[in-house]
Amino acid sequence: VSQGAPPDVAPFSSGPPAQGVLEVLTPSRAERLIAELQHLATGLKGMAAADAPGARAAAVAVERLASHLTPLDPRGDLSKTAAQLEARVRDGGYLFEPKLVSALEGRDHISAPPVPANEGPKATLTQAVTQLLNTDLKPQLQRLIFQLPALMEALSTDRTSASGGPTHLWATVAALLEEIEEGQARVREHSSEDPPVALRHSMWVAGQDKPLRFNVYLQRKHKGKGGGTTAPVISLLLDLKRLGSLRVDVRERQLNSEPLLKVDLWTRTESAKDALKASGAGLKSLLQ
Numbered sequence: 001v002s003q004g005a006p007p008d009v010a011p012f013s014s015g016p017p018a019q020g021v022l023e024v025l026t027p028s029r030a031e032r033l034i035a036e037l038q039h040l041a042t043g044l045k046g047m048a049a050a051d052a053p054g055a056r057a058a059a060v061a062v063e064r065l066a067s068h069l070t071p072l073d074p075r076g077d078l079s080k081t082a083a084q085l086e087a088r089v090r091d092g093g094y095l096f097e098p099k100l101v102s103a104l105e106g107r108d109h110i111s112a113p114p115v116p117a118n119e120g121p122k123a124t125l126t127q128a129v130t131q132l133l134n135t136d137l138k139p140q141l142q143r144l145i146f147q148l149p150a151l152m153e154a155l156s157t158d159r160t161s162a163s164g165g166p167t168h169l170w171a172t173v174a175a176l177l178e179e180i181e182e183g184q185a186r187v188r189e190h191s192s193e194d195p196p197v198a199l200r201h202s203m204w205v206a207g208q209d210k211p212l213r214f215n216v217y218l219q220r221k222h223k224g225k226g227g228g229t230t231a232p233v234i235s236l237l238l239d240l241k242r243l244g245s246l247r248v249d250v251r252e253r254q255l256n257s258e259p260l261l262k263v264d265l266w267t268r269t270e271s272a273k274d275a276l277k278a279s280g281a282g283l284k285s286l287l288q
Helices: 019-024 027-049 055-069 078-090 096-104 117-135 137-154 167-189 270-278 280-287
Strands: 198-203 212-217 233-240 244-255 258-267
Touching: 019 167, 027 055, 027 137, 027 167, 055 078, 055 117, 055 137, 055 167, 078 198, 096 117, 096 137, 137 167, 167 198, 258 270, 258 280, 270 280
Parallel strands: none
Antiparallel strands: 198 212, 212 233, 233 244, 244 258
16 A cells, blocks of 8 residues: 555546546436347347347347446446456457457467367357457447447337437447547557556446546566566556545566466555555455
């Protein structure tokens, strides 16, 4: 637990907020939109059963968007919360193109169902690319933009009228795509000599009227003869009633070939630092 600025990166700044997304996704509107998406997915699955072209793929895209928007439940199962955060970082759209290149070149070890021996590596490659296309957010948003309007016209009116119709859905999809494009631009413009590039995320938390903000600082290569890389860091940017502004840096470290989770807490005030140190044993137990 430390007071002041951590090395390399600013201690409390989350950068410019993604106003486009936050404006269209207040907690109440997000809740209504998720219900609308679940309703829409049911309708699309019905169309898919009737062999409507593109309906099955559109249903997958709608469900992926609903999963992306689902708020974190701090009182829920910790493994589910961890999976949500991991999916937001790994499959949030920012790194889609590099991951697709890796999959096409056979360098991406994406978990996929077993492939019969007689089908060979081509089938494995197809499964890896298909899984990436189905789980990553960016291609699913693009699918919704291009394919969903015609499918929604074919649905009955009650399927498209929940929460005021599709207008909010289109605004959300467009805002998320814009946010992803801005994040990808930061990655493209980044050089290895600069401080680590940050991908900025926000997620709604159940029962809260402000989103959880967190940055992911990508790994970078060390300068000099030693080489090597700096592990990625996830920084939670919190604003708590009792402790004030708090930044929590989380990274993986190796000690004697054993993976460890290193957590650094940065505070603005000495009183917050002392309060966290007094709770150190409880925090360690919770993390374990």
